[in-house]
Amino acid sequence: xxxxxxxxxxxxxxxxxxxxxxxxxxxxxxxxxxxxxxxxxxxxxxxxxxxxxxxxxxxxxxxxxxxxxxxxxxxxxxxxxxxxxxxxxxxxxxxxxxxxxxxxxxxxxxxxxxxxxxxxxxxxxxxxxxxxxxxxxxxxxxxxxxxxxxxxxxxxxxxxxxxxxxxxxxxxxxxxxxxxxxxxxxxxxxxxxxxxxxxxxxxxxxxxxxxxxxxxxxxxxxxxxxxxxxxxxxxxxxxxxxxxxxxxxxxxxxxxxxxxxxxxxxxxxxxxxxxxxxxxxxxxxxxxxxxxxxxxxxxxxxxxxx
Amino acid sequence: xxxxxxxxxxxxxxxxxxxxxxxxxxxxxxxxxxxxxxxxxxxxxxxxxxxxxxxxxxxxxxxxxxxxxxxxxxxxxxxxxxxxxxxxxxxxxxxxxxxxxxxxxxxxxxxxxxxxxxxxxxxxxxxxxxxxxxxxxxxxxxxxxxxxxxxxxxxxxxxxxxxxxxxxxxxxxxxxxxxxxxxxxxxxxxxxxxxxxxxxxxxxxxxxxxxxxxxxxxxxxxxxxxxxxxxxxxxxxxxxxxxxxxxxxxxxxxx
Numbered sequence: 322x323x324x325x326x327x328x329x330x331x332x333x334x335x336x337x338x339x340x341x342x343x344x345x346x347x348x349x350x351x352x353x354x355x356x357x358x359x360x361x362x363x364x365x366x367x368x369x370x371x372x373x374x375x376x377x378x379x380x381x382x383x384x385x386x387x388x389x390x391x392x393x394x395x396x397x398x399x400x401x402x403x404x405x406x407x408x409x410x411x412x413x414x415x416x417x418x419x420x421x422x423x424x425x426x427x428x429x430x431x432x433x434x435x436x437x438x439x440x441x442x443x444x445x446x447x448x449x450x451x452x453x454x455x456x457x458x459x460x461x462x463x464x465x466x467x468x469x470x471x472x473x474x475x476x477x478x479x480x481x482x483x484x485x486x487x488x489x490x491x492x493x494x495x496x497x498x499x500x501x502x503x504x505x506x507x508x509x510x511x512x513x514x515x516x517x518x519x520x521x522x523x524x525x526x527x528x529x530x531x532x533x534x535x536x537x538x539x540x541x542x543x544x545x546x547x548x549x550x551x552x553x554x555x556x557x558x559x560x561x562x563x564x565x566x567x568x569x570x571x572x573x574x575x576x577x578x579x580x581x582x583x584x585x586x587x588x589x590x591x592x593x594x595x596x597x598x599x600x601x602x603x604x605x606x607x608x609x610x611x612x613x614x615x616x617x618x619x620x621x622x623x624x625x626x627x
Numbered sequence: 628x629x630x631x632x633x634x635x636x637x638x639x640x641x642x643x644x645x646x647x648x649x650x651x652x653x654x655x656x657x658x659x660x661x662x663x664x665x666x667x668x669x670x671x672x673x674x675x676x677x678x679x680x681x682x683x684x685x686x687x688x689x690x691x692x693x694x695x696x697x698x699x700x701x702x703x704x705x706x707x708x709x710x711x712x713x714x715x716x717x718x719x720x721x722x723x724x725x726x727x728x729x730x731x732x733x734x735x736x737x738x739x740x741x742x743x744x745x746x747x748x749x750x751x752x753x754x755x756x757x758x759x760x761x762x763x764x765x766x767x768x769x770x771x772x773x774x775x776x777x778x779x780x781x782x783x784x785x786x787x788x789x790x791x792x793x794x795x796x797x798x799x800x801x802x803x804x805x806x807x808x809x810x811x812x813x814x815x816x817x818x819x820x821x822x823x824x825x826x827x828x829x830x831x832x833x834x835x836x837x838x839x840x841x842x843x844x845x846x847x848x849x850x851x852x853x854x855x856x857x858x859x860x861x862x863x864x865x866x867x868x869x870x871x872x873x874x875x876x877x878x879x880x881x882x
Contacts (some may be wrong), residue, residue, distance in 0.1 A: 324664055325665070327843070327844040331810045332668075380866055384866035384869045385870065386870070387870025388871075388874050389870075548863050552859040555856075555858055563847050563858070564844075564847065566862055570866055570870075574870050574873030577870075578873055611715075612712065619707075619772065619779065620705050621704055622705065
């Protein structure tokens, strides 16, 4: 069934959109990532103009994150104080990020920069996560599950402004989460995504939070970041396509529910290894686009160049 | 009178009777296209006849060309090149007015139906219709970029060349069917009809098709432009409600 999108001004298959929404929503519920880094390229692929894909993708991520976070709340797997601290850092970071993005756009070559950032970050995060969780998985298989220390003490624990994060079982300074939030917010604004795929590993490896809490907390803060992004896009560029968003959302919220059901049945190491594979796959795809000779050397961009 | 004499002769030569007495009369099956949510393209029938007050002159047959042109917008065409091992956009040109849709239909091959000079004057073929309007670039091979634009848009069915697709009966009645694709941009579409003989344009007329979004499409589009804040908040509310709804529904199912 074809449907005409009022803002994007293209006609697309409605079931295809439901499928994309469902698939990305499933992964979102499973891993606690918003799915922006998947949905935006997928929308490009089916012919939605880039600016509309980015803005509407953010809107869909709001919905699937809400759906996912509610499922996590029931499981008491959301660390609200931690989420709030990360969010505060994130908003500051994304404000700077938006500004840098605008400066890069004016200088040209922003596409290339975004692609390179994607490859570097996704590749790095994916590989480290993969190696770490593969090791953890091997270890647990060998000895039948040794006691895993949630985190190790290091310089981080000497910092002031300590705060108790009960759900995470942490008593640490608010400075590291603020910094992590700011860094993720900055990158998210530049890459046009919610930043879950950076946030999740950062919470696990940099802050030492338990994986089960990480997913809910990540989703919680993604809601606010993407809601902010959606609103900004709608106001400044009129690029949110509501009809497109609704179709993606209907698929997405259902997918997210299934994802979190499946996620609850998997071990933390298995979840991490799957997420790392997904991240590596996306990084690999973007890297190939940069390296392989394209079929079409020319591309069209509607509108006037600066 | 001394000045008017030669002028009158020149006028008479230019306004030769062979060209004067053949005119196009034409109509469209519809001059309004409504884009609704389930819009999946539209077929426009352009029909007409040749009106003459004398028998057709000469031996060369008449030919008909029909063009349909969507609203124009500026577009940038970029070219990728390999730099330091990766493919990056290097050169680009700016085309000030590229039509969002362009179709040319004719009674025969374009090089027979239309001469180069007439094409230049009326900007009928795809290449002329696009490169006619100003391009701004520093690259030397701008025509490669125009070719690429034509190639990409043709692949997406936005540009169409339909040589020999017009039915022309008894050198009098003609009919052209032009399909508008589902990916249609809102605006006024210009329809041009040309009557040619030996590659020279004998007569031409213009019609318009008004393409408008309607119903839900119209409401959403207007809201997004006129009340962007409300539109944005509404989008978010839908997202929140859908997220909450799905979660609540699943709780019920699992119980």
